[in-house]
Amino acid sequence: MRAPIGDFDDARPAPDCLDLLTEPVAAAVRAWTGAVPADQLLYVDTDPGIADTAVFVEHHGRELLDTSANCVIVAAKRGGEARLAACVVRSATRVDVNGVLRKHLGARRVSFASMDAATGESGMEYGGITPVGLPASWPVLVDAAVVDTPWVLIGSGRRRGKLIVPGKAFAQLRGAEVLEGLGVPVAG
Template sequence: MRAPIGDFTDARPAPDCLDLLTQPVADAVRSWRGSVPAEQLLYVDTDPAIADTAVFVERHGAELLDQSANCVVVAGRRGGETSLAACVVLSRTRVDVNGAVRRQLGARKASFAPMDTATGETGMEYGGITPIGLPANWPLLVDAAVADTEYVLIGSGSRRGKLIVPGKTFAELPGAVVLDGLGGS
């Protein structure tokens, strides 16, 4: 099957690729309940050496920059407590950690979570973290531009492979809050 975006000629429904996904992502796909059928979540096999957005877009086409999203783990601190959340923004933007994220989490200070915390808490690989399969108790902050994009290319939980997902899907994920301006320039 040809993917709806990018130059991927071998896109497969994610439920047919559970063995290629990390455990939390496979579990989320297996128990999928969104308004978009799980079969519309597509898996494309990609080279893990080019998982980082800039290199990936260079190889697969600049138009993907407007259709790709990054999922990052952030830590919000207030008093002596730290809470984790995930943010999804289009790849051409940066997460507004010190503004939108800090305010939404009610944190005094917010920053990107350390890599070992992000990977350890998600069960996913750095460079492949995806909002599908995150801990259900985490806030998931989604930039409105992501939810408004017809199809979005996002990590699959590992550096090998990507998921192509209808943008509206992100607004339905557990803990999702759609925010205008989460992704700044």
């Protein structure tokens, strides 16, 4: 089937591609419930060498900047204790770490999680982390603009492959909270 966004000719329902997903993502797809049916989560095969957003959109079309999102893992620190959280923002924006995010998490300090922490605790590959299948203890903070996007391209848990998901599905993820202004325009 042709994907609803991008130039992908071979989009397949994610439940039919569980062997191509990391175990946490496959488990989340198998257990998927809610208003958006699991077969609307689509998998597209992509080249892992171009998984990073800037290179990916140069190859597959700059219009994907408006319909793709990044899942950024952060470490929020307060009182000597750190906890991880996921932030989902449109690719053309950045996470408002020192404003919306820090205030929402009630953290003294928020920084991007180390690659070892992000990959080790999520069970996903760096450059392919997705909010689908993250640990239950992590808040999943989703910018409202992502939820309002009809179809969103995001990582699949691996550098090879992407998921195309209805934006409203992000609001139904375990631990999801939708926040206005989490993603802010990139200064440039």
